[in-house]
Amino acid sequence: MEGVTSARSIKTVKKMISSARSSAAVEDKMAFYDSWAENYDQDVAALDYHAATVAAKTVSCHYSGERGAAAVLDVACGTGLLAKQMKQFGFRNFVGIDGSKVMLEQAQKKELYRDLKLCFLGEQRLPAETDSFDVVVICGSLSVDHVPVRVVKELWSVCKPGGYVCMTCRHGEDNLGYVAALERELMQMEEDGLWGCENVSVVDQWSKAVTGSEDGYISGSVYLYRKRQ
8 A cells, every 4th residue: 555645645545534424324333443553653643643642641640559460451452552552551451342354354463452342332332340350451443433432331341449540532524513412421430429520621722624614723531430349
């Protein structure tokens, strides 16, 4: 395939992502990600996408346990960009879950994961045991066109008591309703005593906008919650 050029990064990549968001069928979305896997890392870099870096730094700033031994569940792991970032902060024990078989094949090449599992989030339950991970992270997939808000309770379920759940969410204009619904769910779970909020940060330059009605950069949020003991 062609290498990344300014023409590809600004025009082709935006067109590709907009096309994926226009389809509601899970099979079509996974076929899109299968076809994108080979160029994914280069393309998101061209979009100046910061979610993985911000999520890794957020977890690192709050996690006080032995990082090398911490069991980390990387949900919607894609090609492994988040695990690559977290490794720089001393984390080593990763399990990845994604709905794209070819994305998982690319993640395997990074040799960061002790296990990789195929799962269609929202269609299938997370293939993980209750209370089994010290850190659960989902980066880039909490949006109206990908993962339903109800999946957040599954993230909480597989996290160990006292463990951390880190989530990111973009603020593109097409996703603002989802952001509001997500934050209502997060706060309701806190009111119900399931976890406590450790950090919420808004990043102005989250990534370059990809929809036709937006220009420049969009913002995004990272949320960090700690499961009650």
